[in-house]
Amino acid sequence: MDGRSGEGTGGAGETASKEKTVIFSLLCDIGLWIPEIAAVILSGSITLFADVMKCGNEILATVFALIILLKMKKGTTFTYDYGMGKFEIFTRIATGAVMLVSIFIIIFTAFNRIFSPEKVQPAGAIIAVPLMIISAIIDTFLWQKNYRISKADPSPIMEAQWRLRRAKAFSDIAVLLSLVLSFALIGYSWSVYVDPGVSFIIIGFLLVAGFREISSSLPDLFDKTLEEELQIVILKELSAFFDEYHGFYGVRSRRSGSKIYIDIFLGFDPGLAMGTVQDTSDRLKISIEGKIPGSIVSVVLTSDRSAPPTRM
Numbered sequence: 249m250d251g252r253s254g255e256g257t258g259g260a261g262e263t264a265s266k267e268k269t270v271i272f273s274l275l276c277d278i279g280l281w282i283p284e285i286a287a288v289i290l291s292g293s294i295t296l297f298a299d300v301m302k303c304g305n306e307i308l309a310t311v312f313a314l315i316i317l318l319k320m321k322k323g324t325t326f327t328y329d330y331g332m333g334k335f336e337i338f339t340r341i342a343t344g345a346v347m348l349v350s351i352f353i354i355i356f357t358a359f360n361r362i363f364s365p366e367k368v369q370p371a372g373a374i375i376a377v378p379l380m381i382i383s384a385i386i387d388t389f390l391w392q393k394n395y396r397i398s399k400a401d402p403s404p405i406m407e408a409q410w411r412l413r414r415a416k417a418f419s420d421i422a423v424l425l426s427l428v429l430s431f432a433l434i435g436y437s438w439s440v441y442v443d444p445g446v447s448f449i450i451i452g453f454l455l456v457a458g459f460r461e462i463s464s465s466l467p468d469l470f471d472k473t474l475e476e477e478l479q480i481v482i483l484k485e486l487s488a489f490f491d492e493y494h495g496f497y498g499v500r501s502r503r504s505g506s507k508i509y510i511d512i513f514l515g516f517d518p519g520l521a522m523g524t525v526q527d528t529s530d531r532l533k534i535s536i537e538g539k540i541p542g543s544i545v546s547v548v549l550t551s552d553r554s555a556p557p558t559r560m
Contacts, residue, residue: 266397348459361443
């Protein structure tokens, strides 16, 4: 088995580009997060508090993404491909779990403020408004940049990053509108409910992000790596080669970064020459890899007695 990391030596440049983007994202998040915490203390805004909690989760997710990319970069020699993929899945589940815990904290705080309303203090808003404008600009830029990287070199890390930035950009706008409306409508008695009301929008962003992280990772954790359309591709290719092998004993697959590792277990007629078996295996491998981008296919010679359980 090839012992290189999921990105492989050929992907070193792509990994370095991803690493720089994630580091820049992390520095921006931390740089904006610290003054936003101060704005929460000064303003007493629940929406800002919810956004601070959300940003804390996003920083955690970005730190995990950076750890994975650094491990990929360091592990271009002799690390287990599947282990790296599992580590990535566990970090996504951990991030999702933290998001869901944060949701309960924010909901409790928001309902408490609804039943005991308070006005947002101007001192904190003066800091928060320019912060949200700057944050929205940066997050929109990173959303587009990460999206382009994800399309050029697909991987779960960068897909999660561009989705995170997209949600964060909309969240920034929601917080900005909350602050503006809280002061624009200050003459109305019900304006005190604008701030806790908008905080539920932030809860919605967190809920969707947390659910996506957990629900998209659990199937991979239990080895259901391939989507149905990719399974159909493999079955079609096996059908095309039906007359060239003796028995089909299953498929196993793993994701690691942008790569999909597929093991196909086939049995051949014992009377066939080894060269014929090798030729069939090579043609099947090349055919499937050509139809599933990022796949690395291994055809494993198998007998009835050593056949693994069928699993995709």
